[in-house]
Amino acid sequence: MDALADESVDLVVTSPPYPMIEMWDEQFFSLDGKIRKHVEAARYEAAFDRMHALLAQVWAECARVLKDGGILCVNVGDATRTFEGAGFRLWPNGARTQAALRELGLRQLPGILWRKPTNSPTKFMGSGMIPPNAYVTLEHERILIFRKGGRRRVKRREARYESAHFWEERNRWFSDVWTGLAGASQSLKPPDASGGVASELRERSGAFPLALPLRLVLMFSIYGDRVLDPFLGTGTTALAAALTGRNAVGYERDAAFRPAVRRRLLQAPSRSHALCRERLADHRAFLREREKPCKHENEHYGFGVVTKQERQLRLYDVAGVEATGKNRFAFSYRPHPVQQEMFADGESTPA
Numbered sequence: 001m002d003a004l005a006d007e008s009v010d011l012v013v014t015s016p017p018y019p020m021i022e023m024w025d026e027q028f029f030s031l032d033g034k035i036r037k038h039v040e041a042a043r044y045e046a047a048f049d050r051m052h053a054l055l056a057q058v059w060a061e062c063a064r065v066l067k068d069g070g071i072l073c074v075n076v077g078d079a080t081r082t083f084e085g086a087g088f089r090l091w092p093n094g095a096r097t098q099a100a101l102r103e104l105g106l107r108q109l110p111g112i113l114w115r116k117p118t119n120s121p122t123k124f125m126g127s128g129m130i131p132p133n134a135y136v137t138l139e140h141e142r143i144l145i146f147r148k149g150g151r152r153r154v155k156r157r158e159a160r161y162e163s164a165h166f167w168e169e170r171n172r173w174f175s176d177v178w179t180g181l182a183g184a185s186q187s188l189k190p191p192d193a194s195g196g197v198a199s200e201l202r203e204r205s206g207a208f209p210l211a212l213p214l215r216l217v218l219m220f221s222i223y224g225d226r227v228l229d230p231f232l233g234t235g236t237t238a239l240a241a242a243l244t245g246r247n248a249v250g251y252e253r254d255a256a257f258r259p260a261v262r263r264r265l266l267q268a269p270s271r272s273h274a275l276c277r278e279r280l281a282d283h284r285a286f287l288r289e290r291e292k293p294c295k296h297e298n299e300h301y302g303f304g305v306v307t308k309q310e311r312q313l314r315l316y317d318v319a320g321v322e323a324t325g326k327n328r329f330a331f332s333y334r335p336h337p338v339q340q341e342m343f344a345d346g347e348s349t350p351a
Contacts, residue, residue, distance in 0.1 A: 001061045001230065001251065009065045009249075010152075010225035013216045013237045015075035015208055016058065019051035020044075020091035022081070027253075028054065044083055048091055056100045058230050063104040065228065069152025071220040072106060075114075075208055077141035088135065094142045106146035114178035114212065115140045143216070154222065163222035163245075164313040166279070167306035168286045173215050181211045213240035214275070221246055223316070235261035243272045245316045245333055258327070265321060265329050272318040276336040279315060301338055 017024035028051045029036040038047035062072055079091040102108060116139055154160045165173065213236055217227055223245040229237035232250030234257055241248035242265060252261075280301070287294070287304055294304030300314045315336040324330045 001065060004061075004065045004228070004249065006064055007067045007070075008226065009062075009228045010067055010070050011217065011221040011246075012062050012066065012070070012072040012074075012228045012230070013213045013240070014062075014073070014229045014231050015233075016055050016097075016231050018077055018079055018093050019048055019055070019096075020079035020081050020093070021077075042083065042085055044086055048096075052093075052096045052100065055097070059097075059100050059104060062228070062230060063101075063106060063148060066148040067152070068149040070148050071109075071152075072101070072144075072146045072148070073216045073220065074101070074144045074146075075141055075212065076144060078138060080135070080138060090138075094144065098144055101144065101146050106148055109145040109147055110176060111145050112143040112176055112178055113140045114143060114181060143212075145220075156222065156224065158312075159223040161309065161312040162314040163218075164309050165218060166283050166286070166310060166313065168283070169218075169279075173219055178212075178215075181209045208236060210236055210240060213237040214244065217241055217244050217246060232261065233257060235264050239264050239268065239271075242268045242318060242321070242329075242331055243275050262323070266323075268318040268321050268331065272316075273336070276315040276317055280336075300335070 017027050019028065025039070031054055032050055035047045035050045038044070038050065066072060074097055076094050076097050078093050080088065081091065082088040098108065217237075217240045221227060224247065226247045226249065227237065227241040229248070229250040232238065232252035235250065238248040238250050238261065250261075252258075283303070294306055296305045296308055296311055297303065298305050298313055299311055305311060305313070316333040317336050319332045319334040321332075322330045
């Protein structure tokens with residue numbers, strides 16, 4: 001990340017390769033040949049340590065480039081694996097990553113568990129119905145959240161208030177357990193339901209659902225901020241930043257991902273419009289179900305809002321995107337237009 005200056009990033013949202021997940025073995029082996037030797041010699045603890053030592057180099061760079069008050073969000077899952085002669089065990093990637101970030105002097109904040117949906121009815125491993133040798137099935141991952149230094153001071157007051165969340169969004173997002181992310185934002189899917197990403201690439205990247213970085217970007221940054229993903233993969237975090245009026249920078253060692261990232265970013269105009277419509281429609285549904293009227297009104301859309309902080313909330317569409325280099329894109333934005341049909345059923349209509 002030499003191209004990034006010290007304290008030049010407002011938010012990091014990423015998910016690294018998970019040590020001791022077999023699909024990422026070769027990546028770690030290619031970066032440190034001793035890891036392969038440790039695995040072949042059944043020195044699994046040593047291999048695990050060296051995998052996390054590689055990741056620690058990236059965390060150190062993230063700490064360097066984060067601004068004072070900047071937030072780092074790491075989505076990480078523990079691993080379960082059976083090695084010949086060593087049996088079945090859990091490898092605590094979350095705890096090791098957490099320790100590495102604390103060693104860098106970052107301040108840990110309350111994190112999130114998100115439950116990964118599964119279609120499998122099987123909830124056991126090991127001996128099935130007969131005790132005592134069954135294992136709990138891992139169906140969640142952790143989002144570790146750290147801050148560099150104290151609370152961030154924001155000078156761009158207008159951008160901060162335009163970037164506000166709806167009251168009901170805040171109550172849902174700032175919960176320590178997230179569920180249903182795979183089903184979220186279905187209207188954001190492009191005509192190609194794969195998102196323009198081949199299934200083989202998606203599996204190799206271990207990509208998380210778009211709803212996850214979308215929430216984190218909206219929660220911990222404002223319009224115009226710079227968002228970093230040091231493990232870019234298929235570009236999910238970069239797309240989330242583009243859809244929400246933030247700048248993005250990412251790093252990826254595997255050049256095979258470049259066409260997929262390019263296709264996804266070029267889809268940003270239609271997907272950002274869908275995102276804005278979805279957020280406004282969700283707020284409309286909230287107003288219809290609310291038992292008492294709101295005390296405040298949003299100055300851009302004319303509908304009711306619960307708090308004063310939502311009065312200047314404003315959504316923006318991606319008006320256009322242009323490739324300005326091999327790995328660079330320029331985005332333009334415009335305010336999301338008011339949809340008159342949203343103000344039916346007794347809701348106030350803006351002039």
